[in-house]
Structure formats: structure tokens, C-alpha cells
Amino acid sequence: MQNPLLKLADAAAEWSGREVPAEVAHDARRAVLDWFASLLPGAVEGPAVAMARAMASARGEGRAIAYADGNLGAPRHAALLNGVASHTAEFDDIFRDGGYHPGSPTISAALAVAQDEGADEDAFLRAVIGGYEVGCRVAMALQPSHYRNWHITGTVGTIGAAVSTAMLKGGDAATIAHAIAIATSFAGGHQENLQGEGQTKPLHSGHAADAGVLAGLAAAAGLTGSPDSLHAPHGYAAATGEDTGNWQAALEGLGDWTPISRMTYKNHxxxxxxxATLDALNVLRAEMPFAAGDVKRIEVQGYAATQSICDRMQVNSPRDARFSLQYCIGALLVLGRVRMAAFTPEALALPEIRAVMPRVTVAVDAGIAAAYPRRRMARVRVELTDGRVLERFQQTRKGDPDDPLSDAELAAKFDELAGAVLDPATVAPLREQILVAGDCLGALARPLALAGRN
Structure with missing residues (x-):
């Protein structure tokens, strides 16, 4: 087997100089737009705001923007706070085949370093593409065993952030390889702080962005790591999973397709x-309308994570609600969709949503589980109080590469999230600069007046 770390480093280095196809450049802009949409709610409320206050004295010198406090500082500081903010509202992108959210740690790091270095937009977008290339492929190699105990966005995100940093520092393939190797020693974040109580999960992404910048800066300064860090018997894959990694799957199509063009953008x-469960219910309700009060029982069959992470009856906070299949079903039936309004204090207190939750059961279907992570399916059975039974086998998710959000749908998502925290007059011009006008780095190169900032 060829050394996967070196193969991935070569692939990232190629993105520094090769021609970027127009469609890939556009996909990178879509990723940046979605990252910023996901960041904005977390920049005015949540852990990033508290961290900005707590770490004010550690801001340091630099030109990178931490949107949670609107100040310029060192790239590591900005990457950390922006990584936390962009993983708070649970709207950030997904690389389905790796079960991984690359945007939050990777773009948070790339933007902070690009701003501090005074890089141009071309270098920034290339670094984002390269960071996604490596991080997403490493995630594929580690799944599914890694995810049983480790939060893959907190772990692999460190590697993606390191690659982007090394690229923006002008690193060649050797430098990028050392950045990856160093990052494997910094990568952490376990499942209990994803599945259990507390507010640590967004900090995983922030730490990944921060630690990835550190790894990239270290490699750019000439520090080295083991080239076997990913696949050796004592390397990262073996230390955090059951084997040394499925590198054949990870390297499949390298050079032919790139992960940033196969992203899932969240519709919920x-x-x-x-x-998949929410999409199935939307289809059933479109075919035969029913309301929350019409439901006698809803049975959901999915893959293991559907049950282990989202079979959650105790909902005391927005964070709990976002990981409760029972709550989200109730919110969909009562409110019509599961967007930001579903997680307000007013929504959390609605008795109509709470009344639905005990009627929902979750189980694992062996066939659906066998197709995970490349297929995210659900089998939904709805029994209504009038005796009707509705069934749907949902084989896709809206927003996945095989049923993607259009540019218009992605823009509408941005407008909804950004409109809640920005001056409404600034939302559309900002969106156009990022997605269409070819000035995404310029659009993000200044602090923004965020509503509700303390």
C-alpha cells in the first residue's frame, strides 16, 4: 500500500497550483456561504460568546476576525471562536460518506490564516478545497469504527484545518504532510461530550480549528512529524478505531473527484x-395531510446512530432538542419545519410538541444499518387516530449530493440565518459577494455589526 498520508499531502499540494474547474470553485463558494450562514447565529448566542469574553486577554496580535466579539486578533484565536460559533446552531455542512462536518473547523482555520496573511481569494479557496480533500478522505478511512467513541468533526477537523493552514503558508507537499502528521497528535473530542449533557460539542470544532492552525504553523516553521502517523500500527487510525484504516476507500477517485463537490447542506x-425521518414525514404529509393531533404512533427504523444519538426523550435545552428525533418530529408536525424557530424557548415550551414525543419509537433496521454511512435512510410508519397507516422508506435526504440544495435553496437558508442577526439591508449584497460576485474573501474581511452582541 502506498503511504496514504503522502498521497493525500500530494493531492492537497496540487490544489495550490492546478487549474480549479469553474464548478469546483463554485462549490467552494457554496461551502463558504453555508459556513458563514451556520456561524452567524452562534456568533451572537452560545458558547462562542462566552468564550470570547473569557479569552479576551488571549486575543493576541493579528488581522483575523473573531465574529463572536468583532475584534481582530491572532489566527488561532479567531479560528477557535469561529469554529465554536459555526458548529453551535447545528446547520453546518456534512460529508456524508465520512459522517463529518468539514466546514466548521476547515473554513474557520483557512479564513483566519488567510486574513492574517493578507492572502487573496484564489489562495483562500484553494486552501479550503485542499482542506476538504484531505479531511473528508481521512474521515472515510476511519469510519465506522472511529465514530463509536470519537466525535469525528473534532478529530479529523484538526487535520483539515492543518492542511488549509499549511497551504496558505505556502507549504509544499512535504510541509503539508508534516502538518497532517503533527495534527494527528492534537486531534481529540469523544462521543460522551457529543451525546451526553453539556455544551462541549461546539468546542470540539473550535479546538480542531485552533489545533489545526497550530499544526500547520508548526510544519511551516520546519517542524516534522512521522509520515506513518495515519496508518501505522500505533498511528491515528489504529489508536482511535479497530484497525489501521480503510485507505482504499479513502483514496478511491483521488484526482478524479473532490469532496467539496459532494457535500450535504442541511435542510433541517x-x-x-x-x-431522513423528517424528509419521509414531509412526503407522507404532502400525499395525505395530517396534523400532530392526528398521530397515534410513529415508528422509526434507522441505522445505529439514529437510535444511539437521537433516541432522546429528555429535552431541556436547544442542544437537547436538536439531537432528539422525538422532539424534531413534534416540531415538524406542529411548526411545519425544523429550522431556527423550532429551538426557541417558546417552541421548547409548546405542549403540542411535547405531546407528540411519547408517541415516537426508534429502532435499528439491519439493512439500513449495513448501508451506513454512505446511505442515510429511514423507514417510517405512521399510525393515525382514525386507523389509517402511512408508510415510507426514505432512501435519500434532502440536501445530500443525490438530492442537493439548489443555489436558490442555499441562498434562502443563508437569508434566513443571516437575516436574524444582520441588518436586513446587508444580507443580500453579502450573499451575492460570497456566492456570485467573486469577492467572498473581501465580503468576510471586515467585522460585522451583529444584532444582540453584548
């Missing part, structure tokens, strides 16, 4: 393991 503001 909750955990992605719930999406």
Missing part, C-alpha cells in the same frame, strides 16, 4: 441522523 436545523 438538527442532527443529520434525523433528516
Amino acid at each position: 436545523g438538527c442532527c443529520g441522523h434525523i433528516f
Whole structure:
């Protein structure tokens, strides 16, 4: 087997100089737009705001923007706070085949370093594409065993952030390889702080962005790591999973397709393991309308994570609600969709949503489980109080590469999330700069007046 770390480093280095196809450049802009949409709610409320206050004295010198406090500082500081903010509202992108959210750690790091370095937009977008290339493929190699105990966005995100940083520092393939190797020693974040109580999950992404910048800066300064860090018997895959990694799957199509063009953009503001169920219910309700009060029982069959992470009856916070399949079903039936309004204090207190939750059961279907992570399916059975039974086998998720959000749908998502925290007059011009006008780095190169900032 060829050394996968070196193969991936070569692939990232190629993105620094090769021609970027127009469609890939556009896909990178879509990723940046979606990242910023996901960041904005977390920049005015949640862990990033508290962290910005707590770490004010550690801001340091630099030109990178931390949107949670609107100040310029060192790239590591900005990457950390932006990584936390962009993983708070649970609206950030997904690489389905790796079960991984690359945008939050990777773009948070790439933007901070690009701003601090004074890089141009071309270099920034290339670094984002390269960071996604490596991080997403490493995630494929580690799944599914890694995810049983480790939060893959907090772990692999460190590697993606390191690659982007090394690229923006002008690193060649050797430098990028050392950045990957160093990052494997910094990568952490376990499942209990994803599945259990607390507010640590968004910090995983922030730490990944911060630690990835550190790894990239270290490699750019000439520090080295083991080239066997990913696949050796004592390397990262073996240390965090059951074997040394499925590198054949990870390297499949390298040079022919790139992960940033196969992203899932969230259509629902909750955990992605719930999406197929919500999509199935939307189809059933379109075919035969019913309301929350008409439901006697809903049975959901999915893959293991559907049950282990999202079978959650105790909902005391927005964070709990975003990971509760029962709550999200109730919210869909009562409110009509599961977006930001589903997680307000007013929504959490609605008795109509709470009344639905005990009627929902979750189980694992062996066939659906066998297709995970490349297929995210659900089998939904709805029994109504009038005796009707509705069934749907949902084989896709809206937003996945095989049923993608259009540019118009992605723009509408941005307008909804950004419109809640920005001056409405600034939303459309900002969106156009990022997605269409070819000035995404310029659009993000200044602090923004965020409503509700303390």
C-alpha cells in the first residue's frame, strides 16, 4: 500500500497550483456561504460568546476576525471562536460518506490564516478545497469504527484545518504532510461530550480549528512529524478505531473527484441522523395531510446512530432538542419545519410538541444499518387516530449530493440565518459577494455589526 498520508499531502499540494474547474470553485463558494450562514447565529448566542469574553486577554496580535466579539486578533484565536460559533446552531455542512462536518473547523482555520496573511481569494479557496480533500478522505478511512467513541468533526477537523493552514503558508507537499502528521497528535473530542449533557460539542470544532492552525504553523516553521502517523500500527487510525484504516476507500477517485463537490447542506436545523425521518414525514404529509393531533404512533427504523444519538426523550435545552428525533418530529408536525424557530424557548415550551414525543419509537433496521454511512435512510410508519397507516422508506435526504440544495435553496437558508442577526439591508449584497460576485474573501474581511452582541 502506498503511504496514504503522502498521497493525500500530494493531492492537497496540487490544489495550490492546478487549474480549479469553474464548478469546483463554485462549490467552494457554496461551502463558504453555508459556513458563514451556520456561524452567524452562534456568533451572537452560545458558547462562542462566552468564550470570547473569557479569552479576551488571549486575543493576541493579528488581522483575523473573531465574529463572536468583532475584534481582530491572532489566527488561532479567531479560528477557535469561529469554529465554536459555526458548529453551535447545528446547520453546518456534512460529508456524508465520512459522517463529518468539514466546514466548521476547515473554513474557520483557512479564513483566519488567510486574513492574517493578507492572502487573496484564489489562495483562500484553494486552501479550503485542499482542506476538504484531505479531511473528508481521512474521515472515510476511519469510519465506522472511529465514530463509536470519537466525535469525528473534532478529530479529523484538526487535520483539515492543518492542511488549509499549511497551504496558505505556502507549504509544499512535504510541509503539508508534516502538518497532517503533527495534527494527528492534537486531534481529540469523544462521543460522551457529543451525546451526553453539556455544551462541549461546539468546542470540539473550535479546538480542531485552533489545533489545526497550530499544526500547520508548526510544519511551516520546519517542524516534522512521522509520515506513518495515519496508518501505522500505533498511528491515528489504529489508536482511535479497530484497525489501521480503510485507505482504499479513502483514496478511491483521488484526482478524479473532490469532496467539496459532494457535500450535504442541511435542510433541517438538527442532527443529520434525523433528516431522513423528517424528509419521509414531509412526503407522507404532502400525499395525505395530517396534523400532530392526528398521530397515534410513529415508528422509526434507522441505522445505529439514529437510535444511539437521537433516541432522546429528555429535552431541556436547544442542544437537547436538536439531537432528539422525538422532539424534531413534534416540531415538524406542529411548526411545519425544523429550522431556527423550532429551538426557541417558546417552541421548547409548546405542549403540542411535547405531546407528540411519547408517541415516537426508534429502532435499528439491519439493512439500513449495513448501508451506513454512505446511505442515510429511514423507514417510517405512521399510525393515525382514525386507523389509517402511512408508510415510507426514505432512501435519500434532502440536501445530500443525490438530492442537493439548489443555489436558490442555499441562498434562502443563508437569508434566513443571516437575516436574524444582520441588518436586513446587508444580507443580500453579502450573499451575492460570497456566492456570485467573486469577492467572498473581501465580503468576510471586515467585522460585522451583529444584532444582540453584548
